[in-house]
Amino acid sequence: MSAALEGLALNPAAPVDILLRLLDSGDGPVHSALCAQRREIPEEVVDAIVAHPLPRVRGGLARNAQVSGELRGRVVDDEDWFVRLGLARGPRREAWPRHLPDGVIDRMYATYEAEALQELSFSRQVPGRLLRASAEREPVEDDAEEMERRLRALPGTRSHAHSHILVNCRLSRAVVDELLLSREDDDLWCLAHNYSTPPDVVAHVARVGDPTARLAVARRADLPRDLVELLARDPDPAVRTAVSVRPELTEDERAAIDYVVEPLDLVELGEDPYRAPLSHARSAHPLLRRRVAHNPELPDELVALLAGDDDLGVRVLLAQYHPKAAPQLLLRCYLEYEGRNRNRLLGLPQFPTTGLGVRFGSAADPAVRLLATHDPALDPAVAVALTRDADPRIRAAAARNPTLPRRRLHQLLEDEELSKAAAANPALPVETMYRLLAEA
Numbered sequence: 001m002s003a004a005l006e007g008l009a010l011n012p013a014a015p016v017d018i019l020l021r022l023l024d025s026g027d028g029p030v031h032s033a034l035c036a037q038r039r040e041i042p043e044e045v046v047d048a049i050v051a052h053p054l055p056r057v058r059g060g061l062a063r064n065a066q067v068s069g070e071l072r073g074r075v076v077d078d079e080d081w082f083v084r085l086g087l088a089r090g091p092r093r094e095a096w097p098r099h100l101p102d103g104v105i106d107r108m109y110a111t112y113e114a115e116a117l118q119e120l121s122f123s124r125q126v127p128g129r130l131l132r133a134s135a136e137r138e139p140v141e142d143d144a145e146e147m148e149r150r151l152r153a154l155p156g157t158r159s160h161a162h163s164h165i166l167v168n169c170r171l172s173r174a175v176v177d178e179l180l181l182s183r184e185d186d187d188l189w190c191l192a193h194n195y196s197t198p199p200d201v202v203a204h205v206a207r208v209g210d211p212t213a214r215l216a217v218a219r220r221a222d223l224p225r226d227l228v229e230l231l232a233r234d235p236d237p238a239v240r241t242a243v244s245v246r247p248e249l250t251e252d253e254r255a256a257i258d259y260v261v262e263p264l265d266l267v268e269l270g271e272d273p274y275r276a277p278l279s280h281a282r283s284a285h286p287l288l289r290r291r292v293a294h295n296p297e298l299p300d301e302l303v304a305l306l307a308g309d310d311d312l313g314v315r316v317l318l319a320q321y322h323p324k325a326a327p328q329l330l331l332r333c334y335l336e337y338e339g340r341n342r343n344r345l346l347g348l349p350q351f352p353t354t355g356l357g358v359r360f361g362s363a364a365d366p367a368v369r370l371l372a373t374h375d376p377a378l379d380p381a382v383a384v385a386l387t388r389d390a391d392p393r394i395r396a397a398a399a400r401n402p403t404l405p406r407r408r409l410h411q412l413l414e415d416e417e418l419s420k421a422a423a424a425n426p427a428l429p430v431e432t433m434y435r436l437l438a439e440a
Helices: 002-010 016-024 028-037 043-050 055-062 069-075 081-089 102-111 114-121 128-137 144-153 160-168 173-181 185-193 199-208 211-218 225-231 237-244 251-255 278-282 286-293 300-307 312-321 327-336 342-347 356-360 366-374 380-386 392-399 406-413 419-423 430-439
Strands: none
Touching: 002 016, 002 028, 002 419, 002 430, 016 028, 016 043, 016 430, 028 043, 028 055, 043 055, 043 069, 055 069, 055 081, 069 081, 069 102, 081 102, 081 114, 102 114, 144 160, 144 173, 160 185, 173 185, 173 199, 185 199, 185 211, 199 211, 199 225, 211 225, 211 237, 225 237, 278 286, 278 300, 286 300, 286 312, 300 312, 312 327, 312 342, 327 342, 342 366, 356 366, 366 380, 366 392, 380 392, 392 419, 406 419, 406 430
16 A cells, blocks of 8 residues: 555645645655655645655655755755755756755855765756856865875775865875875875876876876866877877867867767766857767757757757757757657666656657557657557556556556556556546545
């Protein structure tokens, strides 16, 4: 019965009083479904979540990838540290969260602890303009003697705290020399990352460091021309590729580098899309076009240009992140792209659903056949057939389709595997919802 209640918590047609009664239950999975996974939460239910005595309930709202940043920001001043930390971390890393409102971010900068602010900076919830403003307000610690004192005070075993200091604080020359004499590859990596590393040491790491250290050097903003040219010929393709996207290079200089364009799901986008110059959209380098393609504020002219790009990664990023990406582009990308976050496309509001049942209901590929279950006018007989499909994803999605005949829907409520999906079906009669709640 708990699975059916989870489904009720996700059902977009569930009345407010049912959602409030589910919130009053002590069931953790039901709380998670309602607070952390539900797409639309009525205002009265949000008020109850924010005032709920259990931190896990309020924390679920803080990390819900489906709702707006404004709604998640309601817990910015929560009394529980773990709820505030959850808001700073944002939704799961595989999700791409919507930005938090400026006022919420300002409040976090003013009141949150250093650990939470560090999580916030990596959470992708903060617009680039605010991240840069924050960096200007709070410069990296610049006292080398204080850094060395803190470093010596740490236990001898190397830890995250050591690496944090070695990467982010100004290094004394004594510490730099110790790291150069170390046999640990991680120490050269720290030198490659640290903003205060002397130029001669950066050049040394570029020549003797392992590939990860050389990659870090290649990404430094202050790299002199001779090292750019050296690393452009590096034996490691990742290092050469990092050099190839440096902003100071011309298009001809990029083209002369033997860089590698990995499949989209293997690429770390890295740069804030709002910082990528719009001119990248016309670059011959696919990775630069990818960087600008996931900017949700691209002008219509560039949206149209990138929608016809010959790089699948560019098209997929545009489809996933731009609200004006054409419905047919979303469908095309879903059919062509098989990597990470493919199913994200299905959840976008402009994904085309009409006619999917006729086109894909009998497709051989389960991922393509899944499209049929998103058709709001799916033939009821096809919906029934798909609830018996060999693929469990398709069975569950078909159980949520609103054209599923009521008799079959009630049968699935008794099915251990599909009861949750059936209870989430918006066509489920309200009286049945109350019955499920009463039986629980």
